[in-house]
Amino acid sequence: MQVTITVNGLPYTREVEPRLLLVHFLRDELNLTGTHWGCDTSNCGVCTVQLDGVPVKSCTVLAVMADGHEVTTVEGLERDGELDAVQKGFMECHGLQCGFCTPGMLLTARWLLDREPHPDEGTIREAISGQLCRCTGYENIVKSIQRAAEL
Amino acid sequence: MSFGRMHRKEDARFIRGRGNYVDDVRLPGMLHGAILRSPHAHARILSIDTSAAEAHPKVRAVITGQTLAGLNLAWMPTLSNDVQAVLATDKVRFQGQEVAFVVAEDAYSARDALELIEVDYEPLDAVVDARRALDEDSPVIRDDLEGRTSNRIFDWEAGDRERTDAIFAGAEVTINQDMIYPRVHPAPLETCGAVADFDKVTGKLTVWCPTQAPHAHRTLYALVAGLPEHKIRVISPDIGGGFGGKVGIYPGYVCAIVGSIVTGRPVKWMEDRSENLMATAFARDYHMSGEVAATRDGVIQAIRVKVLADHGAFNGTAQPTKFPAGFFHVFTGSYDLQAAHCEVTGVYTNKAPGGVAYACSFRVTEAVYLVERLIDVLAAELGLDPAELRLRNLLKPDQFPYTSPTGWEYDSGDYIKTMRMAMDIAGYDKLRAEQADKRARGELMGIGISFFTEAVGAGPRKHMDILGLGMADGAELRVHPTGKAVLRVSCQSQGQGHETTFAQIVGHELGIPADDVEVVHGDTDQTPFGLGTYGSRSTPVSGAATAIVARKVRERARLVAAAMLECSPDDLDWQIDESAEGRAGSWAVRGDPASRKSMQEIALAAHSALELPDGVEGHLDAVTVYNPPNLTYPFGAYICVVDVDPGTGQVKVRRFVAVDDCGVRINPMIVEGQIHGGLADGVGMALMQVMAFDEEGNHLGASFMDYLLPTSMECPSWELGETVTPSPHHPLGAKGVGESATVGSPPAVVNAVVDALAPYGIRHADMPLTPANVWRVIQGDPFRTDLAIP
Ligand code: FES
Ligand code: FES
Numbered sequence: 001m002q003v004t005i006t007v008n009g010l011p012y013t014r015e016v017e018p019r020l021l022l023v024h025f026l027r028d029e030l031n032l033t034g035t036h037w038g039c040d041t042s043n044c045g046v047c048t049v050q051l052d053g054v055p056v057k058s059c060t061v062l063a064v065m066a067d068g069h070e071v072t073t074v075e076g077l078e079r080d081g082e083l084d085a086v087q088k089g090f091m092e093c094h095g096l097q098c099g100f101c102t103p104g105m106l107l108t109a110r111w112l113l114d115r116e117p118h119p120d121e122g123t124i125r126e127a128i129s130g131q132l133c134r135c136t137g138y139e140n141i142v143k144s145i146q147r148a149a150e151l
Numbered sequence: 152m153s154f155g156r157m158h159r160k161e162d163a164r165f166i167r168g169r170g171n172y173v174d175d176v177r178l179p180g181m182l183h184g185a186i187l188r189s190p191h192a193h194a195r196i197l198s199i200d201t202s203a204a205e206a207h208p209k210v211r212a213v214i215t216g217q218t219l220a221g222l223n224l225a226w227m228p229t230l231s232n233d234v235q236a237v238l239a240t241d242k243v244r245f246q247g248q249e250v251a252f253v254v255a256e257d258a259y260s261a262r263d264a265l266e267l268i269e270v271d272y273e274p275l276d277a278v279v280d281a282r283r284a285l286d287e288d289s290p291v292i293r294d295d296l297e298g299r300t301s302n303r304i305f306d307w308e309a310g311d312r313e314r315t316d317a318i319f320a321g322a323e324v325t326i327n328q329d330m331i332y333p334r335v336h337p338a339p340l341e342t343c344g345a346v347a348d349f350d351k352v353t354g355k356l357t358v359w360c361p362t363q364a365p366h367a368h369r370t371l372y373a374l375v376a377g378l379p380e381h382k383i384r385v386i387s388p389d390i391g392g393g394f395g396g397k398v399g400i401y402p403g404y405v406c407a408i409v410g411s412i413v414t415g416r417p418v419k420w421m422e423d424r425s426e427n428l429m430a431t432a433f434a435r436d437y438h439m440s441g442e443v444a445a446t447r448d449g450v451i452q453a454i455r456v457k458v459l460a461d462h463g464a465f466n467g468t469a470q471p472t473k474f475p476a477g478f479f480h481v482f483t484g485s486y487d488l489q490a491a492h493c494e495v496t497g498v499y500t501n502k503a504p505g506g507v508a509y510a511c512s513f514r515v516t517e518a519v520y521l522v523e524r525l526i527d528v529l530a531a532e533l534g535l536d537p538a539e540l541r542l543r544n545l546l547k548p549d550q551f552p553y554t555s556p557t558g559w560e561y562d563s564g565d566y567i568k569t570m571r572m573a574m575d576i577a578g579y580d581k582l583r584a585e586q587a588d589k590r591a592r593g594e595l596m597g598i599g600i601s602f603f604t605e606a607v608g609a610g611p612r613k614h615m616d617i618l619g620l621g622m623a624d625g626a627e628l629r630v631h632p633t634g635k636a637v638l639r640v641s642c643q644s645q646g647q648g649h650e651t652t653f654a655q656i657v658g659h660e661l662g663i664p665a666d667d668v669e670v671v672h673g674d675t676d677q678t679p680f681g682l683g684t685y686g687s688r689s690t691p692v693s694g695a696a697t698a699i700v701a702r703k704v705r706e707r708a709r710l711v712a713a714a715m716l717e718c719s720p721d722d723l724d725w726q727i728d729e730s731a732e733g734r735a736g737s738w739a740v741r742g743d744p745a746s747r748k749s750m751q752e753i754a755l756a757a758h759s760a761l762e763l764p765d766g767v768e769g770h771l772d773a774v775t776v777y778n779p780p781n782l783t784y785p786f787g788a789y790i791c792v793v794d795v796d797p798g799t800g801q802v803k804v805r806r807f808v809a810v811d812d813c814g815v816r817i818n819p820m821i822v823e824g825q826i827h828g829g830l831a832d833g834v835g836m837a838l839m840q841v842m843a844f845d846e847e848g849n850h851l852g853a854s855f856m857d858y859l860l861p862t863s864m865e866c867p868s869w870e871l872g873e874t875v876t877p878s879p880h881h882p883l884g885a886k887g888v889g890e891s892a893t894v895g896s897p898p899a900v901v902n903a904v905v906d907a908l909a910p911y912g913i914r915h916a917d918m919p920l921t922p923a924n925v926w927r928v929i930q931g932d933p934f935r936t937d938l939a940i941p
Contacts, residue, residue, distance in 0.1 A: 017259065024258075033175035034168015036391070038340040039424040043855035046340050046391075074168035087166040091158055094824050098646025099165030100340040100391030106166065125863040132855075134340050134392045135646045137827030138863040 003067040007032065008076030016063050022056075023047045025063035026073060034074035034103045038132075045131025048104030049073050055108045057130075074103035077110065085151040086110050086144070095144030097135035104131050109145045118149050153659040153734045156820040159651045160666075161389075161644075170389040174421050176346045176359045182211055184410050184420035185261035186403055187251040187268050188430065189243035192279070192501040192848020193290065194272035196239055196250070203267035204253055209260035211414050213268070214252040214406060216240035224409060226295075227375050230399050230617055231475070233304075233466035234295075235504055237402040243272070244292055244464035245503045246850050247429030252406040254418055277501040277848035278302060280938055281438060281461035284498035292464055292499045302499040304466050309480035310492035310557045318453040318490050322444035328528045331917045332517045333937040334436040334461065334502070334842040336428050336852075337509040338860060339645070341391020343431055344421035347407040351415055355382045360404055361390040363397045364683030366641055367617055369675045371400055376408065387673035393645030394832075394893075395508035396432045398469045398685050425853045432469075432505030433842060436461035436937070437479075437517045441525045449535050451486050451544045453556075456493040456521060461500050468506020469685070470513050471615040471622070477507050477514030478606050480557040484522035485566055485604045485786060486544040491556040501848045510829060510893035512607050512686050519603040523898035527599075527905065528914050537600050537902065538579060542570060545602065552879075559606060561784045562878050562886075565812070569874045570602060573788035573810040576872050582792060590910060595795040599903025600788070603895035607887040608691025608783040617682060623778040624688075625679025626696035628657065628704050630771040632758040634751030635667045638700075641681020642693040643673040647889060648821045649689060653697050655817055656883065660701030661708075662727050662736015663750050679774060687785070687887035690817065691878075696777035698882040703773035705736075710767045711757045712738035712748045783878045783886035787811040789830075789899040795907040800926030802904055804834055804865065809896070810872035814886035819873075826892045827869050833896020835861040837904070841919045845939045 004013045007030060014029050026032045026049065037059060038044040047059040050072040058071075077084040086109040089095065096102040105128060112119055112127045119127070124145045125138070133141060164170050201213040216238035219225040226234040239250050251268050255261035276290050283289055284302040293299050319325060345360040356378055362368050365385040373380035390397065403420045410418035422431070438459040444452045460476060462468060470477040476495040483491045507513050526544075530537040545566040546553055553561040582598050589596045612621030627639040638657050642649065650670040658665035671677050681693065705725065713720040716738075723738040726747065739747035748756070757771050792806040807830055816822045839859040842852040852858035877884025897918065904920045905913060908928060916928045917936050927933050 019259070027174075031177070032168070033172075034170075036172070036341070037174070038342070038391075039855045041424070041854045041856045044340055044424075074166075078167060083166070090166055091162045094159065094820050096162060096165055097648065097824055097828065098339070098341070098390060098392040099161070099170050100172070100646075102165050103168045121868070129862045129864045132340060132860055132862060134338065134394070134832075134860070135828045136824060137829075137831035137869060138866050139827045139869050140824055142863070142868075 001064055003063055005066045006070040008072060018064055020063045021059055022061040022063050022066050023058040026058060032073050032075050036100055036103060045104045046101050048107050048131060050107050050111060055111050072107065074106055077106060084110060085148040086113065088151055089144040089148030093140050093144040093147050095136065095141045101131060101133040105141055109148060113149055154655060154817050157651060157655060157665060157818055159648045160654065161648060161650045172341055172389050172391050173344045173346060173359050173361050176388065178346065178348055178417040181417040181419055182254050182256060182414055183258040183261045184252055184254050184407055184418050185265055186249050186406065186426065187265045188426065189239065189246060189248040189250055191243055191272055191274050192246045192277040193244060193275040195242050195275060197271040197273055199251060200269040201251065204264040207260065207264045207267060209256040210253060210264045211256065212254040212410060214238065214409055214413065219409065224376065224405065227400065227405060229465055229467035229504065230469040231466045232618065235465035235467055237405045241295060245501050246848055247426065247503060249402040252410060254410040254414055279501060279844050279846055279848045281459050281498050281500055284500055292501060304462055304497035304499060305475045306496050307475045308494045311490050312492045314490040315453045315455050315492040319444045319455060322452060323447045324445045324532060325442060326529050326532045327442040328525060328915050329440045330524055330915060331937055332435040332437040332439065332520055333918055334433050335509060335836055335840045336433050336842055336858065337394035337396040338428065338858065339392030339394055339396060342422045342424060342427040343397065343401055343403065345404040345407040346417060346419045347411040348417040349411040355384065356408065357384045357386065358404065358408060359386045359388055361397050362387045363393045363643055363645060363685050365643055365673055365675050366680045367620060367682055368400060370620060384676045387643045390645040394510045395434065395685055397645065398508065399432055399467055401431060424855060428858055429850050429853045430503050432508035433463065433503055434505065434507065434509030434511055435517060439521050441521050443525050443529050445529055449533055449540050449543050451488055453488055453490045454483055454522065454525065456482060458493065458495040460495055460497045461502065462497050462506060463500060463502040463504040465504035466497065467504035469617060470507050471609065473614060478512065479514040479518050481515055481555065481559050481606045482518035482522050483555050483557060484519060485546060485602045487546050487550065488556050502844065510832060510890040512605055512890045512894055515606050516894045519894050520898045523601045524901065524915065527902045531914050538574060541600065541602050542567060545570060560781055561604060562781060562880060563876045564784065564786055565874065565876050566602065566786060569786065569810050569812050570788040572872050572874060573790050573808050576870055577790040577808040595797050595907040597793045597795065597903040597907025599791040599899045599901065599906055601895050601899035601902060602788050604784055604786045605891050605894055606782045606784055607687035607890065608779055609686050609688055610779060610782055612778045620682060622682045623776050624681030624692045624696050625774065625776045626693060626700040627679050627774045628700045628772065630704055630754045632755050634663060634754040636661065636663065637669045637671060638697060639671045639678045640693045640697060641678055642684040642689040645684065647689060647825065652690065652818050652821055656694055656697045657701050658734065660698055661705060661750050662734055664733045687889040690885045691783045691881060691887040692777055692779055694885055695779065695882050696775055699777060700773050700775040703775060704771045707771045707773060708750060708753045709738050711753050711763065714761060714763050715748050715756050716740055716746055780880050783814065783881055785813040785886040785888060785891050787891055787895050789895050791899040791903040793903040793907055795904060795925060797929060800922040800929065802838055802920055802925060804867050804900065806870065807867050808870045809892060810874060811888060811891055812874040812876050813888035813891060814878045814881065815875060815884035817885060822888050823871055825889050826871060829890065829892025830869050830896050831861050831866050832893040834865060834900055837897045837900035837918050837920060839919050839921060841936050843937055843939050851939055
């Protein structure tokens, strides 16, 4: 099947199998390997991207479902050489260690701050609760998002 | 910037999605592999029919145990001198075991083709419960090993049995408690995988694989496959978490290599999550029976332990050859005892192999859990506050270096100070008062303490090895003419931030900015030999190697500086100037500090036409190998506060105070981050993580739906404190910290929950303390957490 998906502002048209997952479309067709894959059951969230501005687990979306839609991945956060505030926040507050969960966390954080510029700790924890991190114990992820809100 | 909170260099790529993990490696013409796994825990393989899979238009090869047997590769050595099937030939011995490997043009087709392979199995009775493994009528799992008639792997003991028994015989008070440290899995978010590329023309094999020990892998591949070691290059790219699960070699890696040799093209193999949970290294699975002898006024005299260790179907634990139970015999913990003794029996069961994996410091985790639970049981028996009981028995500063009853030499410690700091931060007395109020109202609140001593930084090479390879690590430092440096180390980061911490060490020693130091790691063609990163050994071992190699460079620089300043090297003093711009080092003439040469000036001169005295080579580069004289012994005091809902059994971790002493902290930001992660692990293991099995050996935790990991909602905001007791033998006084919190936190959480349940007369409950389990414990009807067997 042919799909056209706008990713980070650019349209991409590709011939794909109907069963192709969006995460594999991004990684294998477009070579956008910042979006990761980590589980078979839609639990880990390392595949999180924004679909029309809303965070989704791209392992749970078929590429054909994204046909005609807009996707933002971690590669799309930096604009004109300027890092997004969430990227700066994570760097300043040590919000990442191995970096595997980070792209997904950044996209959820961006979405949260777009809706709620100054979230409290509980709101942040809830927003990222569908995404696992095995390294940070979440503490510095929360702080990073709080810091991003100030930037 | 020298030591201190420097932002991480590696973040620049990770926050942009520019990390390079193994699944991001793409080579021209690359094929994709997938593994067919056993649905049975124990079964004889009668036949395998691969013809339909081979006929699939996108399949390029199908490899079975028989194919491998032809190459003498059907079995590979494990890290404990056992053998493990790469692809099963005779029997399958755990659910999820590797049976066949398909190589196809793309990953989806490879998976499709797995469905086309027909395997005829004859199911056999499975040994699931370790406590039944040695029964007379138990099926023998390892009938592949000649002469083996039972599932016993080893019996091992440590300590002084007679002295311990004598103390028990005369003790005023004794207590005993059975406990299970259930089977868990480290579950890094990146699963395991490999890309193998064998170049037929040059004979060179390159393997990209997220390994914590790339050099050990290279040597093992050479030994297993008979390939010359200089023709093997192992590249460990960015790793999405390891936690011990990425130390060993998995069958999939060997399959990818064979796939590349057979097809002449690069082959990628990536496991999925259920494969990761079912077949890669588990941790723990220790069934422990502990006893304490004490005086009535709370002086602990001796500990006696029996352990049944479930090693799964192949003994694959990664631990020094001398120590089949790892460092478990450090179980006397942080206390001043007269004697101790342990007996450990290792058995085979029909479960995945593995062993020490999961940030456990070679089973110090199990040891600390045991002793910290026993102390609380003793406190309950004596009617003493568990903090008070610990304070009475903790080692005193003047007892260090301290030789433990089982032979460990603790390097340094000031335990009581650390314990008091944790109690102060927690407001311990107030918490106890609050608890008393709540109890009076029928509410369940618990306060749990754990005091741990870790044993990390393995190790002195004469005692510590993996398959005969001594645990010493190399470092190589080059200083370029402009004074910028490249450090090459044998250890490999899985998120620990080595590129930053090690650059800081070089910057500190050479007096140059850490930003001027590039750290190269994870590529065996580019780095010196060493055993890698696990057991919190990077800073204790490679960090020490880095400091020493930098000091060698500094001494070489002194000779060049002397030539520049036309004086004797003995007349020079090393001088460090701290300023807002950072730290600048120079060699200065004694008594004339204005006559000096900075490291940058010296580096340029060392590469110039400057005439050097006889015997001075020029250039500044140096290499070293660091063989630690002893382990390092970080320690800490943790206090956890929980609230338990008596109606549902739900546990809420309200507060968690952690005071860690890991000696000198090179980058406190990174140290704290590692502690946070380990604390979350502890909460996870104590409350939710377990790999249980049913009586047929079916894995009941093979997805993230069933194997629960803590999220941001289960974790409190961690409250940290620090004390600094430098290690006397480490060149920087550092001790290592990566695993401390994973080791120390589970008993604090369990002690807190058991404390909350004290009104019901409960003294112990096994992990994980899920709502269902806690509720059953309250009803006086606890269930087995590790097995779903009635
Ligand atoms: S890969 Fe785990 S939720 Fe998508
Ligand atoms: S930083 Fe490693 S999983 Fe989050």
